[in-house]
Amino acid sequence: MINTKQELLQKIEVCSEQINDKFSGKGGKRSIVICGGTGCLSSDAQAILEKFQELIPAKGIDAKVSVNQVGCFGFCSQGPFVKIFPEDTLYRGVQVSDVEEIVEKDLLNGEIVERLLYVDPVTKEKIQKQDEITFYKKQVRVALHGCGVINPENIEEALGYGAYKGLLRALSMTQQEVIDEVLAAGLRGRGGGGFPTGRKWQFALNQNSAEKYVVCNGDEGDPGAFMDRSILEGNPLAVIEGMAIAGYAIGAQNGYFYVRAEYPTAVARLRKAIEEAKKIGLLGENILGTDFSFDVHIRLGAGAFVCGEETALLNSIEGKRGMPRPRPPFPAVKGLWQKPSIINNVETLACVPYILREGAEKFASMGTERSKGTKVFALGGKVNNVGLVEIPMGTTVRDLIYEIGGGIPNGKEFKAIQTGGPSGGCLTAKDLDTPIDFDNLVALGSMMGSGGAIVMDEDNCMVDVAKFYMEFICDESCGKCSPCRIGTKRILEILEKITKGQGTLQDLADLEDLSEAVKSNSLCGLGQTAANPVLSTMRQFKDEYIAHVVDKQCPAHICKDLMQYYIVPEQCKGCSKCSRVCPVGAISGVIKQPFVIDQDKCIKCGMCISSCPFHAIIKK
Amino acid sequence: MAHLQAHAEKQIIEIISRYKDEKTPLMMILSDIQKEFGYIPLEVQELVSEQIGVPVAEIYGVVTFYSFFSLNPKGKYVIGVCLGTACYVKGAQQVIDKFSEILNIKPGETTEDGLFTLEALRCIGACGIAPALSINGKVYPKVAVSQVPAIIEEYRKMGGAN
Numbered sequence: 001m002i003n004t005k006q007e008l009l010q011k012i013e014v015c016s017e018q019i020n021d022k023f024s025g026k027g028g029k030r031s032i033v034i035c036g037g038t039g040c041l042s043s044d045a046q047a048i049l050e051k052f053q054e055l056i057p058a059k060g061i062d063a064k065v066s067v068n069q070v071g072c073f074g075f076c077s078q079g080p081f082v083k084i085f086p087e088d089t090l091y092r093g094v095q096v097s098d099v100e101e102i103v104e105k106d107l108l109n110g111e112i113v114e115r116l117l118y119v120d121p122v123t124k125e126k127i128q129k130q131d132e133i134t135f136y137k138k139q140v141r142v143a144l145h146g147c148g149v150i151n152p153e154n155i156e157e158a159l160g161y162g163a164y165k166g167l168l169r170a171l172s173m174t175q176q177e178v179i180d181e182v183l184a185a186g187l188r189g190r191g192g193g194g195f196p197t198g199r200k201w202q203f204a205l206n207q208n209s210a211e212k213y214v215v216c217n218g219d220e221g222d223p224g225a226f227m228d229r230s231i232l233e234g235n236p237l238a239v240i241e242g243m244a245i246a247g248y249a250i251g252a253q254n255g256y257f258y259v260r261a262e263y264p265t266a267v268a269r270l271r272k273a274i275e276e277a278k279k280i281g282l283l284g285e286n287i288l289g290t291d292f293s294f295d296v297h298i299r300l301g302a303g304a305f306v307c308g309e310e311t312a313l314l315n316s317i318e319g320k321r322g323m324p325r326p327r328p329p330f331p332a333v334k335g336l337w338q339k340p341s342i343i344n345n346v347e348t349l350a351c352v353p354y355i356l357r358e359g360a361e362k363f364a365s366m367g368t369e370r371s372k373g374t375k376v377f378a379l380g381g382k383v384n385n386v387g388l389v390e391i392p393m394g395t396t397v398r399d400l401i402y403e404i405g406g407g408i409p410n411g412k413e414f415k416a417i418q419t420g421g422p423s424g425g426c427l428t429a430k431d432l433d434t435p436i437d438f439d440n441l442v443a444l445g446s447m448m449g450s451g452g453a454i455v456m457d458e459d460n461c462m463v464d465v466a467k468f469y470m471e472f473i474c475d476e477s478c479g480k481c482s483p484c485r486i487g488t489k490r491i492l493e494i495l496e497k498i499t500k501g502q503g504t505l506q507d508l509a510d511l512e513d514l515s516e517a518v519k520s521n522s523l524c525g526l527g528q529t530a531a532n533p534v535l536s537t538m539r540q541f542k543d544e545y546i547a548h549v550v551d552k553q554c555p556a557h558i559c560k561d562l563m564q565y566y567i568v569p570e571q572c573k574g575c576s577k578c579s580r581v582c583p584v585g586a587i588s589g590v591i592k593q594p595f596v597i598d599q600d601k602c603i604k605c606g607m608c609i610s611s612c613p614f615h616a617i618i619k620k
Numbered sequence: 621m622a623h624l625q626a627h628a629e630k631q632i633i634e635i636i637s638r639y640k641d642e643k644t645p646l647m648m649i650l651s652d653i654q655k656e657f658g659y660i661p662l663e664v665q666e667l668v669s670e671q672i673g674v675p676v677a678e679i680y681g682v683v684t685f686y687s688f689f690s691l692n693p694k695g696k697y698v699i700g701v702c703l704g705t706a707c708y709v710k711g712a713q714q715v716i717d718k719f720s721e722i723l724n725i726k727p728g729e730t731t732e733d734g735l736f737t738l739e740a741l742r743c744i745g746a747c748g749i750a751p752a753l754s755i756n757g758k759v760y761p762k763v764a765v766s767q768v769p770a771i772i773e774e775y776r777k778m779g780g781a782n
Contacts, residue, residue, distance in 0.1 A: 039747075
């Protein structure tokens with residue numbers, strides 16, 4: 001039990017020493033960490049961990065080597081990762097069958113297992129250390145602090161790695177001083193809108209109420225974004241600390257985490273961290289002997305995207321259908337159970353301890369004039385380096401895609417990057433040199449959103465992408481207000497018509513009108529931004545829409561009704577492989593002579609194209 | 621309540637008692653019931669209503685609002701194909717179509733033998749390994765259409781519905 005600030009300082013000192021010894025290998029001790037993020041866990045990271053735990057004692061080196069699971073390394077496409085301290089050696093793409101070699105060569109004989117090192121795709125050089133990999137070079141870890149470094153289930157490692165220093169400082173300040181610090185840092189909400197966090201807190205502080213709440217929005221619904229999950233999995237105590245600082249600042253006694261039920265690992269680690277924090281007195285009554293008492297609770301979502309909208313989220317915690325409430329009154333005035341509440345997203349709260357620990361000035365030294373600090377992006381889609389990327393605001397789109405992301409795979413051409421998920425829009429080649437920040441993205445017709453960044457190449461059809469998002473919104477619209485409930489359905493119908501080759505130019509005009517109507521008349525953020533993917537793709541890729549409507553063609557050959565599979569006779573060797581895999585018997589021919597596809601029978605499943613060894617089948 | 625077997629009733633009352641100190645615990649209770657029983661039929665909703673004093677109409681409203689709650693039993697194996705953006709642009713639609721074709725059910729439906737339920741998931745946050753799918757919580761990375769028959773076969777072999 002830690003009863004005073006002094007005791008916490010002493011504890012932190014002991015823990016820091018321990019973790020520094022671990023990194024520096026004091027006393028000849030080495031330490032292995034294995035990624036335990038969801039991506040790596042599904043690629044056998046747990047079995048790899050267990051194999052190390054089995055082999056190390058078997059080889060009699062358990063006194064010299066410790067094994068730990070840590071949070072997400074972020075470079076998901078290269079996982080699972082195994083890192084060895086103090087040498088800082090990073091092994092990538094590790095399989096269970098590689099563990100024995102790592103133990104034999106590296107742990108017993110001090111030799112590096114070269115074949116498991118990362119190979120730079122440009123220089124072809126093998127790179128031993130994490131920080132020297134281009135993917136990590138431009139990154140700065142503020143919100144992802146500790147992820148991939150500390151064991152998220154060991155509170156002492158978190159304390160040794162900076163945790164609770166922020167709250168310690170906050171407790172020596174007045175509530176107003178804490179809010180002023182957050183305002184000075186220029187922190188804006190990382191969940192979508194980018195509202196200044198300090199101002200939200202100020203509204204709540206100004207409310208005169210004995211009962212107030214801090215709510216952490218962990219309902220990360222944007223398809224393609226997973227930074228909140230990784231933060232909760234990698235360093236849950238940082239978010240708890242952020243919540244406690246917010247609680248102190250506004251005068252709340254209770255905090256609620258609302259986390260997606262789809263994230264079982266994150267929930268389990270968060271639960272463990274809360275238990276541990278309660279056990280040693282970092283949560284509960286009179287924290288560190290001060291007058292400040294704060295307790296936190298977890299509530300799970302149940303698969304409704306709209307619950308990421310803050311007032312719908314409050315209704316869900318209250319055991320109701322997750323439908324938004326009209327505003328005003330704003331949650332800062334009447335929120336959870338009608339009491340003043342603030343709702344901050346996971347990444348936002350994870351930035352708060354950094355601001356208090358390192359000072360507002362340091363946070364504000366990163367970023368652009370109106371967007372300070374860093375932002376985590378979930379880089380995915382058609383890009384070489386898929387994963388979580390934390391970059392200072394103001395980094396250009398080009399750096400994100402080509403430097404950190406390593407460019408587009410298979411020599412394809414970059415077409416667009418979609419940011420902001422179902423609420424956002426596309427940036428294209430002409431926007432590559434734009435510095436990424438809240439306002440620049442909005443000016444380009446997109447938005448930051450929660451930080452999903454999906455790269456598309458020449459093979460993606462933008463009408464199909466717009467249709468994809470609209471299907472999503474139609475599914476997830478809660479149905480409370482008619483512009484969103486009916487409008488999005490009508491938009492989807494038009495998009496379906498266009499992708500089937502039945503669209504007209506009038507449809508395009510209707511699409512624009514409808515989109516504007518849904519945007520300006522919907523009740524909550526979901527509906528107000530629902531048409532953005534349509535408006536943005538129509539603006540940036542008008543010619544593609546025209547091709548679908550006028551020429552009845554899908555330039556990317558994605559829309560099934562507008563494309564055909566075709567065997568190029570000159571390239572076909574007549575091997576019959578395609579006709580054997582065709583599920584509907586649409587391909588016929590004579591061996592050693594060109595085969596032919598019967599277009600009336602073809603269901604366009606694409607099995608033939610992947611079976612052809614001569615690349616003789618094309619889409620047109 | 622006549623329909624409910626005594627042990628099921630006992631278990632549900634135990635679930636409700638877990639959350640007696642929480643404010644507005646309905647969602648937590650329903651989540652646990654869904655997890656333990658696989659569905660939340662009307663008889664169960666009536667029992668919950670009686671125990672916590674929330675009208676059945678309201679509970680029914682909540683059960684039908686959230687996609688995790690279901691009124692009907694699900695299959696023994698729930699195949700969730702992620703249709704998040706990252707998975708979608710890497711061909712997840714073709715993967716789910718293949719499952720639909722082989723199992724002869726649409727997303728949201730359960731096979732007649734009660735073995736499989738097919739679901740379209742909205743991003744499971746495994747974008748680094750897209751396209752991904754999850755079967756009863758086990759995540760399959762980078763799934764190709766050609767792997768689908770083998771995956772189904774694996775579960776068919778593992779066991780009939782019971």
